[in-house]
Amino acid sequence: xxxxxxxxFRQPIGLVGPFPSGAPAIFVDQCARIGGSVGMVAxxxxxxxxxxxxxxxxAAGADVSAVAVSPxxxxxxxxxxxxTDGSRDFVYNIAKSAAALIAATPAxxxxxxxxxxxxxxxxxxxIPGAWEITEEALRAVRARGGxxxxxxxxxxxxxxxxxxxxxxxxxxxxxxLLLPSGDELFVAAGVDREAxxxxxxxxxxxxxIVLKRGAEGSSVFQAGGGRFDAPAFAVEEVDPTGAGDxxxxxxxxxxxxGLQPAQALEYANAAGARNVSVLGPMEGTGTRSELxxxxxxxxxxx
Ligand code: ATP
Ligand code: MG
Numbered sequence: 324x325x326x327x328x329x330x331x332f333r334q335p336i337g338l339v340g341p342f343p344s345g346a347p348a349i350f351v352d353q354c355a356r357i358g359g360s361v362g363m364v365a366x367x368x369x370x371x372x373x374x375x376x377x378x379x380x381x382a383a384g385a386d387v388s389a390v391a392v393s394p395x396x397x398x399x400x401x402x403x404x405x406x407t408d409g410s411r412d413f414v415y416n417i418a419k420s421a422a423a424l425i426a427a428t429p430a431x432x433x434x435x436x437x438x439x440x441x442x443x444x445x446x447x448x449x450i451p452g453a454w455e456i457t458e459e460a461l462r463a464v465r466a467r468g469g470x471x472x473x474x475x476x477x478x479x480x481x482x483x484x485x486x487x488x489x490x491x492x493x494x495x496x497x498x499x500l501l502l503p504s505g506d507e508l509f510v511a512a513g514v515d516r517e518a519x520x521x522x523x524x525x526x527x528x529x530x531x532i533v534l535k536r537g538a539e540g541s542s543v544f545q546a547g548g549g550r551f552d553a554p555a556f557a558v559e560e561v562d563p564t565g566a567g568d569x570x571x572x573x574x575x576x577x578x579x580x581g582l583q584p585a586q587a588l589e590y591a592n593a594a595g596a597r598n599v600s601v602l603g604p605m606e607g608t609g610t611r612s613e614l615x616x617x618x619x620x621x622x623x624x625x
Contacts, residue, residue, distance in 0.1 A: 324338065324339050324340055324342065324402075324403055324404070324562075324602070324603070325337065325338055325402075325403070325404035325405070326338065326339050327404075328404070328405050328406060328407050329404065329406065329407070330404075330406060330412065331404060331412040332402060332404060332412070332414060336404070338402070339602075340603075341371075341372055341375055341400070342603040342604055342605070342606065343375050343376045343379040343380075343604075343605055344376075344401065344564075344565075344603075344604040344605060345365075345376070345399065345422070345446075345604075346444050346446045346476060346565075346567075346568045347363060347365065347444050347446065347447075347568075348363065348365070348376055348379075348380060348605065349565045349568035349569060349572070349598075349604055349605040349608070350442065350444065350474075350568040350569075350571050350572040350575075351363045351380055351383075351385050351572065352379065352380055352383045352385065352572065352605050352608045353568070353569040353571075353572030353573050353576075353594050353598075353605070353608040353609070354385075354572035354573070354575060354576040355380070355383040355384040355385040355572075355576075356383045356384070356608050356609060356610045356613075357572070357573050357576045357577065357590065357594070357609070357610065357611050357614065358576060358580060358610075358611050359572070359575070359576030359579060359580065360386075361385050361386065361572075361576070362385060362386030362387070362388065362389055362434045362438070363380065363385060363386070363387065363389065363390060364389045364390075364425055364431045364434065364456060364460070365389070365390045365391070365422070365425055366390065366391040366392070366393055366421045366422060366423075366424045366425045366426070367390060367391075367392055367393070367398045367399075367421050367422075368392070368393055368396055368397040368398040368420070368421040369392050369393065369394050370397055370398055372397070372398035372400055373392060373398040373421065376390075376398065377390055379605075383608070386434065388430050388433070388434065389428065389430040389431040389433070389434040391421075391424070391425070391426070391428055391430070392421075393421040393424050396419070396420055396421040396423075396424060397416070397420055397421060398420060398421055398422070399415075399416060399417040399420035399421060399422030399423075400415075400416045400417075400420070401413055401414065401415045401416070401417070402414040403564070405562075409563075411564075417449065417450070418449070418450070422450065423450050423451065423452065424452075425450065425452060425453060425456060426452065426456065427455070427456050427459050431456065431460075432459075432463075435459065435460045435463035435464060436463060438460075438463075438464050438469060439464070439467070439469045439470070439579075440464065440469055440470045440471070440472070440575070440579055441460050441461060441464040441469065441470075441471045441472075442471075442472045442473075442474070442571070442575055443457055443460075443461075443471070443472070443473050443474075443494055443498075444473075444474050444476050444568075445473075445474060445475045445476030445477035445491075446476050448477060448487055448490070448491070454490055457494075461497055465497070470499045470500070471497050471498050471499055471500075472498060472499065472500035472501070472502060472571075472575050473494045473495065473497075473498040473500070473501055473502070474501075474502040474503075474567065474568075474571050475491070475501070475502075475503050475507040475510065475511055476507070476567070477491065477507065477510070491511075495511055495524065495527060495529065496527055496528060498529055499529065499530045499531065500529070500530065500531045500532075500533070500575070500578070501524060501529050501531070501532045501533070502532075502533045502535065502567075502570075502571045502574065502575075503532070503533075503534060503535070504534070504535035504536070504537070504567050505535075505536075505537075508520045508521075508532070508534055511524060512524050517534075521544045525544075525546045529546070530545070530546045531543065531544070531545050531546065531578075531584065532544045533574055533588070533591070535566075535567055535570055535595070536555075537555070537563075537566070538555050538560070538624065539554075539555060539624070540552065540553050540554040540555040540592060540624065541553055541555075541570070541588060541591065541592055541595075542588075543584045543585070543587075543588050545584065549584065551584055551585045551588055553585075553588045553589060553592050554592075554623040554624045554625075555592060555595075555596055555623070555624045556592060556593060556596035556597075556617070556618075556621045556622070556623060556624070557621065557622045557623060557624045557625075558596045558597070558599060558600040558621065559600060560599045560600070561599065561600055561601060561602050562599060562601065562602045562603065562604070563599050564604045565598050565599075565604040565605050565607075566595040566596075566598055566599050567595065568605075569594040569595050569597075569598040569605070569607070569608055570591045570592070570594055570595035571591070572594065572608070573587075573590045573591040573593070573594035573595075573614070574587050574588065574590070574591035577590050577591070589618065590611075590614055590618075593609070593614045593617050593618050593621070594608065594609060594614060596617075596621070597609050597613070597614065597617050
């Protein structure tokens with residue numbers, strides 16, 4: 324991460340890092356730290372960036388048995404610099420890195436064979452081989468009566484590419500729980516108004532929709548008609564990267580642990596807000612007691 328705001332990386336600037344990161348890793352870290360039993364299918368290089376990530380997830384209590392190590396390719400990485408308007412410039416090394424080599428290894432298949440739930444992130448669409456593994460995991464988890472959640476995490480532009488639109492639709496049709504943010508709700512539903520989009524997705528078999536609204540908080544809609552809205556926690560936003568992933572990790576873990584939607588939403592809002600108040604994509608993830616503490620001492624946005 325650049326230590327100064329400005330445009331891009333075209334002259335030498337100060338950087339700080341490396342930080343463990345990647346949307347799925349952020350999700351998994353938060354999910355594990357709040358008490359969820361979670362594993363991840365991934366591939367890192369045989370280098371310090373890979374070790375940094377794997378050790379961090381292991382320390383959080385995540386199952387890293389299906390994180391492969393490539394002897395040939397470096398760990399995926401990203402350099403980010405914030406502009407003064409809050410937008411970001413990136414230099415990515417993902418598509419030609421170890422991250423692109425994820426495969427249905429025996430360890431990954433063993434993980435699918437003991438999972439009761441599958442969470443899919445839209446970032447998987449950026450990795451060519453990820454779709455086949457996703458389909459295999461879907462089949463395995465579904466065959467045992469497991470459930471599925473999906474965070475679209477997707478830009479409209481990507482939908483125009485190849486089979487992405489069809490796969491995106493297939494994932495929505497397979498999901499019990501959807502976690503869209505902003506426009507993704509409308510992209511997912513193909514309808515432009517919130518209530519209609521929610522109704523359209525329920526007709527496709529989704530049972531629960533959690534809508535992330537950044538500093539405006541979040542809402543959960545249930546197919547039976549239940550709805551809860553929660554304001555965001557009032558924090559100073561130091562680094563917004565990872566908010567949605569922390570939110571999702573906390574929400575899915577809480578629901579799997581048996582918490583009701585309103586209480587899961589409270590923890591998810593807290594996890595997102597706590598993470599944006601700290602520099603680094605997943606430096607602000609919290610344990611359940613850290614989040615309880617955060618909730619007790621942080622006011623809500625009025
Ligand atoms: P990302 O930007 O990581 O892709 P997202 O767009 O999927 O995230 P957001 O809506 O930005 O998701 O953030 C998820 C949740 O985190 C919000 O619903 C909110 O609860 C919390 N959050 C995010 N930003 C802030 C903020 N500035 N202040 C308080 N809470 C926040
Ligand atoms: Mg956001």
